Amino acid sequence: xxxxxxxxxxxxxxxxxxxxxxxxxxxPKQVYEGIETGNPVNYIVYLKGMPIGITxxxxxxxxxxxxxxxxxxxLKEYRGKGYGSRIIKWLINKCKSLPxxxxxxxxxxxxxxxxxxxxKKLGFxxxxxxxxxxxxxxxxxxxxxxxxxxCKKLKECEDIExxxxxxxxxxxxxxxxxx
Ligand SMILES: CC(C)(COP(=O)(O)OP(=O)(O)OC[C@H]1O[C@@H](n2cnc3c(N)ncnc32)[C@H](O)[C@@H]1OP(=O)(O)O)[C@@H](O)C(=O)NCCC(=O)NCCS
Numbered sequence: 001x002x003x004x005x006x007x008x009x010x011x012x013x014x015x016x017x018x019x020x021x022x023x024x025x026x027x028p029k030q031v032y033e034g035i036e037t038g039n040p041v042n043y044i045v046y047l048k049g050m051p052i053g054i055t056x057x058x059x060x061x062x063x064x065x066x067x068x069x070x071x072x073x074x075l076k077e078y079r080g081k082g083y084g085s086r087i088i089k090w091l092i093n094k095c096k097s098l099p100x101x102x103x104x105x106x107x108x109x110x111x112x113x114x115x116x117x118x119x120k121k122l123g124f125x126x127x128x129x130x131x132x133x134x135x136x137x138x139x140x141x142x143x144x145x146x147x148x149x150x151c152k153k154l155k156e157c158e159d160i161e162x163x164x165x166x167x168x169x170x171x172x173x174x175x176x177x178x179x
Contacts, residue, residue: 001086006042006056008035014044017054021073030070034058040070045087052078055087057095057103062168066151067095069105072115084118092122092152101157104165110146119150126150127162129169138173 006014011031018026034040040058044051056070069091074084095103109116109128120126129135129147149165 001052001083001090002046003043003055003090004046006031006034006044010044011035013051014042014054017044017051017073017075018071020075021054022071026071042070045083047078047083051075052083053087055091057091059100060168062171063104063164065101066104066165067098067100067102067154069103072105079114084115085122088118088122092154096154098154101154102151102160103154104149104151106147106149106169108144108146109148116148116150119152122152124150124152125160129166138177143169143173
């Protein structure tokens with residue numbers, strides 16, 4: 001597999017792959033922002049010259065010890081062959097050289113059950129988001145009781161503080177509410 005960083009020359013392909021993998025929630029704006037600012041950093045994944053998926057990472061100033069997995073997916077016809085795992089293993093290795101302690105993502109254990117299985121297999125700790133107050137308050141805005149945080153240590157460090165990860169969800173929702 002070959003990982004090609006997204007820049008102004010290949011961003012249209014990245015946007016197309018993102019839309020195919022995430023028809024509802026893709027974000028071309030975020031791809032352009034990444035090229036401008038370096039956050040997020042996106043990659044197109046090639047196999048024998050063919051694009052088969054995307055991955056990437058981003059930082060959030062609210063949680064400076066974490067690097068977050070950005071849009072990650074494998075095209076349908078290439079799934080179930082171990083490519084998703086290889087992509088995340090590559091990303092973990094890449095992120096080890098960054099000045100952060102953990103690699104983290106939020107996902108949905110029903111809609112994205114495959115990815116939760118993948119993260120568990122690769123040693124991520126997976127914990128349910130179980131703040132019933134938030135769930136009741138924000139259900140209208142998309143928060144569900146099947147949300148999970150997946151987090152893995154990138155180096156020897158303190159245990160994962162899932163409470164902080166959950167606070168970020170609340171913060172993000174609050175920002176969305178105030179937008
Ligand atoms: C999640 C995704 C990237 C997995 O890619 P993949 O190349 O099929 O993954 P792998 O073949 O490496 O599978 C790794 C593990 O994922 C889990 N998995 C993959 N497909 C699965 C399925 N259909 N059902 C249940 N678990 C599955 C398994 O734990 C599997 O390990 P195993 O093969 O030892 O059982 C792919 O399904 C995808 O792109 N989904 C849509 C986008 C998405 O959900 N992205 C993640 C957002 S957080």
